[in-house]
Amino acid sequence: MIQLIPSLDLLGGGVVRLLRGDFGKVTHYELKPEAWVAKLVEAGATRIHLVDLDGAFGLALQPDFQGFPKRFPNVRFQLGGGLRSRVIIQQALGNGFDVVVGTLAVEKPRELAGLPTDRVIVALDLRGDRVVTKGWQATSSCDSTDVFESLLSLGFTRALVTDVSRDGSMQGPGIEATTWIAKEGFSVQASGGLRNLEDLAALAAIPGVVGAISGKALLEGRIALDDPQTRAALSGEC
Numbered sequence: 001m002i003q004l005i006p007s008l009d010l011l012g013g014g015v016v017r018l019l020r021g022d023f024g025k026v027t028h029y030e031l032k033p034e035a036w037v038a039k040l041v042e043a044g045a046t047r048i049h050l051v052d053l054d055g056a057f058g059l060a061l062q063p064d065f066q067g068f069p070k071r072f073p074n075v076r077f078q079l080g081g082g083l084r085s086r087v088i089i090q091q092a093l094g095n096g097f098d099v100v101v102g103t104l105a106v107e108k109p110r111e112l113a114g115l116p117t118d119r120v121i122v123a124l125d126l127r128g129d130r131v132v133t134k135g136w137q138a139t140s141s142c143d144s145t146d147v148f149e150s151l152l153s154l155g156f157t158r159a160l161v162t163d164v165s166r167d168g169s170m171q172g173p174g175i176e177a178t179t180w181i182a183k184e185g186f187s188v189q190a191s192g193g194l195r196n197l198e199d200l201a202a203l204a205a206i207p208g209v210v211g212a213i214s215g216k217a218l219l220e221g222r223i224a225l226d227d228p229q230t231r232a233a234l235s236g237e238c
Contacts, residue, residue, distance in 0.1 A: 002204040004233035006040045007215035011053040017216050043225040044235040047214050050079030070094030100160050103133040110151040110196050117155045125162045135205045148184045159186035170195050182208030
């Protein structure tokens with residue numbers, strides 16, 4: 001088994017889920033973000049993925065969320081969404097976050113040169129065989145393999161891979177996209193479509209996959225927090 005990484009999509013101060021990144025298909029959850037994080041930590045989570053949907057569309061992350069790394073010092077938080085300049089990335093790193101960088105990594109990878117490769121995760125969001133950017137609203141004009149080669153040449157080997165067609169769909173993970181990018185030489189966190197622990201096991205069978213992101217399945221109890229297997233996967237001790 002690989003590490004299970006809970007994901008919180010944050011919008012307007014609350015927890016939401018989008019279907020395939022579509023803001024017209026948003027589900028709001030009656031959860032306080034900090035309370036849900038505390039529950040995940042109690043269940044054993046040591047790594048949590050935060051998606052700043054406000055930031056992805058040009059707004060600032062809510063101040064309360066900026067304090068999570070200090071409030072939960074035993075958790076590594078990785079923050080994505082709207083980190084499109086070196087200055088903003090450095091601010092997030094300074095606040096204790098690992099960072100997930102998509103648009104800048106794809107369009108201007110050399111802007112990342114010199115940043116700590118152990119704390120920068122490149123977001124490779126795929127629609128078919130093309131990389132998409134800007135909150136999944138734009139398709140890169142670059143060939144995907146050229147994008148991969150540029151990032152690997154700079155030492156960025158950690159990738160969060162999302163099959164956009166499956167995100168929030170509960171239709172199973174994007175095995176093909178995940179396998180492709182892992183074979184290119186990345187250490188992959190798979191994202192999109194995870195339904196249950198069986199899907200986690202299927203991803204674990206792919207060489208180079210080290211983690212899997214789950215938002216909806218955990219939020220809706222399809223992956224039960226009180227299951228010993230879930231707790232082991234959350235802690236990375238599986």
